[in-house]
Amino acid sequence: MRRPSKTTRRTAATGAAALALALGATACGGTTGPASGGELSGQTVTVAGVWTGSEQKNFKKVLDAFTEKTGAKTVFVPSGDNVSTFVGSKIEGGNAPDVVMVPQVGVLRQFAKEGWLQPLSEQASNTAGATLAPVWRNYGTVDGTYYGLYFKAAHKSTVWYAPETFTQAGVTEPKSYTDLLKAGRTLADSGRPAFAIAGEDGWTLTDWFENIYLSQAGPEKYDQLAQHQLKWTDASVVKALTTLGELFKDKQLVAGGAQTALSTDFPSSVEQVFGPEPKAGMVYEGDFVGGVAKDQFGKQPGKDAKFFPFPAVEGGKAPVVSGGDAAVVLKQGKNSKAGMKLLEFLAGHDAAEVWAGAGGFLSPNIQVEMAAYGDSVTRSTAESLIGAGDSIRFDMSDQAPAAFGGTKGAGEWKVLQDFLRDPSDPQGTAAKLEAEAAKAYGN
Template sequence: MSVHNTNKVLAVVISAATLVGMGACGGSSNSSAPNDSAKNSAKCGDYKQYGDLKGKTVTMYASWIDEEGSATDKSFDAFRQCTGANVKFEGSRDLAVQLPVRVKSGSAPDVAVVPQPGLLRSMVKTGKAKPAPDSVVKNVEKYYSKDWKEYGSVDGKLYGVAMDASSKSFIWYSPKKFKEKGYTVPQTWDEMMDLTKKIAKDNKGGNVKPWSVGIEGGSDTGWPATDWLEDAVIRFTDADTYNKWVSHEIPFNDPKILSSFKEIGKILKNNDYVNGGFGDSQSIASTAWQDAGNPLIEGTGYMMHMAPFYQTNFKSADANIKIDPDGDAWVFQMPGKEKGSAPMLGGGDFAFAFSDRPEVKAFLTYLSTPQWANERAKQLGGWVYPNKAMDESLLGSKIDKLSYEALTNPKTEFRFDASDLMPSEVGSGSFWKKMTEYFAQNKSEKETLDAIEASWPKDK
């Protein structure tokens, strides 16, 4: 959801009015400390721990713009009101490129939010990032699972706190159309393949296909295809293999990875199975991921692999679309090989600091609390949080709650998005590019994996 994770959340055209309202850098706030009446209107008991920060300024740089940027900025209002701090928020869709430039030039923000643990590690290696203060470490140990602490750590030391999370291993479908046709939600991978075959047979020779797939996204083209492969790897191998693949302890083109790739290739390269209304399997490369859900509503497709955040795209297209277990669109978790086995692929955004000034430590501590997660949940639907102590009732929709429950369920076999953990040259580089060529140039699974393996940086 990286530049990767963020673009998985929304693709929004910035209007001139939005740019003017949010600042010349793509989305910034120069909010100043509030007046006394605003301060008195806030419930400030939980904020006394941060002290009096009147006259202090904290800058924050993230990849959230437009609605996400505005809502995130508002989520800091209680902190501003109760501490007197001036939190200046800036959002930019070019953060992955611009943050390293800023750090190198000596103009790093106080706090940055990155969607890739790989980018967090590279920032730590510059020597400019600061380890999380003890107050953040205590909160992370209290409110987050061990996995989230590890993903925010570099060489065993905590730097980043997870601000939000995404659960990606879901399949969108139309409950209404399933009911009309007598189709049932599959409980195993084999059942999902049987359903795929049945839908194709029921619509043989027509323009209706079981699956709708799109991976085009401008400069970020290819990322939805990486999710397909990652979900296959966590289902057809094991945790140890997945972790070794991510860290390159085994090659990218390891036989187990190739075997997993071929499993999804049975769907994605079968023209009887994909892209009714768009074309054949090669059309996947040129079909915008934002449009991939249209066939589910229009009746030319039945299933789409995409994270729950896609609900925003449905609502943007038509506010009357009912997202509900009995409605026009809903999700089921991509099944595993065995019934009851449903590994979860996910991601998240991590906040970390380039300064250890007291006000910066206080602000980062606030971001690690359930109070902040609650404030942002009030402002923005379509997002979930890994903070186990947040108020679940504040989540914006049924599907947000479903996603949150899947992420926080102790039985969930959670794995962080592989492309977000790999070196950026691969994770958001050759991995995206070669998966796109897999469709556009009709490359084989072996050719694709071999090319990505050849691109892996020799020093990483």
Template sequence: MRRLAAGTIGLALVVTGCGSSQETPQATGGGDAASAECQPYAAYGKHPNTKVTIYSPIRDKEADLFQENWKTFSECTGIKITYEGTGEFEAQIQVRVDGGNPPDLAFFPQPGLLARFAKAGKLKPAPPEVEKLTDEGWSPDWKKYGTVDGTFYAAPLGASVKSFVWYSPKMFQENGWQIPKTWNELMTLSDTIAAKGIKPWCAGIESGDATGWPATDWIEDVILRDLGPDGYDQWVEHKIPFNDPKVQAAVDKVGAILKNDKYVNGGYGPVKSIASTAFQEGGVPITEGKCAMHRQASFYANFWPEGTKVAEDGDVFAFYLPGNDTSSKPVLGAGEFVAAFTDRPEVKAMQQYLATADHANGRMKLGTYVSANKGVDLAGAQNPIDKLSMEILRDPQTVFRFDGSDLMPAAVGAGTFWKGMTAWINGKDTKTVLDDIEKSWPKS
């Protein structure tokens, strides 16, 4: 979703093949549920016979868990929550707004896209209560992503750590393979696996209108390692052009894996199969012994086949995507941000609830979920990758950078960059792709 999709984190975001639209029923008149059950929601007031619409890239199982989590809030406040998840969020939110039919709230996986609507005067500044919760619960960096031209619009929701490589502990143990600590070790391991007749990597970048984003994550992770955090920031801010030789070298470095027929696409076919393989299915061949590694975010824990144990001694686990040496371990991540197109009292109440640690803790108890909110109880993590991700996000020593494409102007980050990487997987050369993306960067 990014996804986290979406994404989704992100925050992919998280997106899949078809949309969903559901309503969370509220108690008649609001607040008619048992008084003890409703006591935690008293601060949000009573809003009988009101409705709040939410538009989001988060769908399927994850969307169901969100709606289960806020069911009691809905019953106690009287707010009927209508939720719609879509795989075409980035394109359709613009259509909705241009058509005069914006949702009350939207879960934005891209701060760059959020900024476009804020600059156009379409979003409402966040209520003071939401800003206070954000100041208390998140670091200033996270608040910055929801702030545009000095005005705070959107509190963070979920989060994800993207710098992970998923693998089968059993497969590694049986073959005597060690977790690589450097990029050279990673490439040597890939050669070793390929020599056994197993494709070392599997991947999928198909994601509806957002097709290509998993490939951009690869590029961002490598740029973060090769150019360092400052160089990464300069690239995201377009102080380093997209077609700079350093960027081209990073893309070709990723191409040594993703465009190498000896390495991919385990369980699916040749290199071009990556573009038509749904990102949700990308890593599944690991559970079938047809692939050894899959680079994907923490939220991918949601997409393994039912019954798959995520643990260091389980069916699948993940290790940190290594850099050139072990002296630094920068982390790429993402998340979603809750912004409002309307400011009715019931909308503000919902926006405030979503910004609380109580909401994050409740959601986490229901299934795989990561939050960067400092009030979240790590003991409630549903798998060790979620717990590890939140420990990384909280560690003051962590050098964290938000997904670059999500921060860029939407025309590039959610447009030409995604499309360019898809064309690249399908055979277009690196220089032409990067030249095209560079030309698409807005002039002002």
């Protein structure tokens, strides 16, 4: 995702050694051995993705189900945040994975234009036609060819909180962005800073910006900015950065201040709210926060870990930003035929229901039974996602070229990290964003 989905996500070691180790030891993958007599018995499918921790563990359960169905062994290889660089290096080295879970639309488009991707098989395409809303199929299509099957979705307009901190401070769920900051300052006055911010992972900062921008500027300008038809120096961008800067510069609101935030990754930000030694009352990120809080800290979503929708900004509509991870098959993989069989499996509802039961997961698949989700909070979030249909706005940075919206230490991620460190010049930050975007988009 992302994130991580940027859907959730994004801290993992990369490198040739990791891939070689994974290819040489089935224990590193999602299965312990093939089912006897399956159609793919004796074959191995290598899958690369950004997922770590509980997300990786739960995706391996899906791969186990594929093994049970087909007999194929599977190996999961963590790609790290920069999927584009990882995959390019593996192709160049002749050691490409068969399937990649791509967390950014821009990266999927890049892979397609490089000629690296196989179009979806007729079976996968037909199944997706019956199970996914058109918006998800469109995001997986490049120049009229369907390459990317969206398997995991993220609802990225949720603010998670520890309910006991709200109770102690006498705070209720805010309905506007102004009330959100007011509630945060009340929390700080009661002894706990408002927000844990994962500034070390630049994708989380893009999510903050996108929710503010979508609510403040509206969907039309959001779409224009996402395609770089509107420059980042536009007054609407400066206004959104100014709004975001009010949060970043307030030491009551950012747990530990900017310096601490810049050394905090996403899992650690969740720990700061739901871990054994909490340091903040809230953490903004996607629905996948609930899965991390449950798997790593034993919190029950809806009881010990609650969320409210990202509130409307300055009279705008409450934003609904989504993200997702698309499965693609590389032409350069050693077993791309079996890889496509995996995508055919992922296109159905059975695969999604495996992860839905494990938690920390939303599926864009309309055939997934809501009862498959393990708690009422996730069920309601899933219903919201499915009910939104084609009105969802996809994560903006995930739509951008990887050089701008998907590269650690570069592009939008780096500029917004610098802005977190010093939010005093929104206009100058907008100019830096435009310069980076112009390079990445080639205009």
